[in-house]
Amino acid sequence: MCLVTVRAVHNNSTDTVMLEKTTKHAHSLDVAIPNSHNLHSAITERLQMCTDLKEELTRLWQLKTVYIILLVVSTGGIIPNRLYGNTWQ
Numbered sequence: 001m002c003l004v005t006v007r008a009v010h011n012n013s014t015d016t017v018m019l020e021k022t023t024k025h026a027h028s029l030d031v032a033i034p035n036s037h038n039l040h041s042a043i044t045e046r047l048q049m050c051t052d053l054k055e056e057l058t059r060l061w062q063l064k065t066v067y068i069i070l071l072v073v074s075t076g077g078i079i080p081n082r083l084y085g086n087t088w089q
Contacts (some may be wrong), residue, residue, distance in 0.1 A: 024064045026057060029071070036074040043072050043080065 016029040030050055034042035047070065054066045073079055 019061070024062065026061070026063050026066045028053070028057075028066060028068045030068065032070075032072045033075060034072070036076045036078055039072065039074050039078065039080055043070075046070055046072065 015031050016027075018027040020026070028050070030046060032042050032046050050068045050070060054068055057063060057066055
């Protein structure tokens with residue numbers, strides 16, 4: 001299900017979004033499973049998409065923080081070192 005946003009966001013659907021209404025926090029989980037040869041481009045693309053979506057959700061839903069968890073694992077089971085720092089607020 002796509003998230004409703006006022007401004008056009010390139011890809012406004014993440015895998016899971018949990019909203020805490022009392023504390024105004026949101027947790028978003030995004031999972032990607034690309035081939036091994038385009039693993040880094042998939043990470044870069046997902047980071048850009050998640051950043052745009054985070055800004056739009058913060059503005060539209062008046063949230064204090066949006067936590068994004070990005071999980072990218074290749075079809076061969078390779079987990080890039082760069083992924084460990086991709087959980088942010």
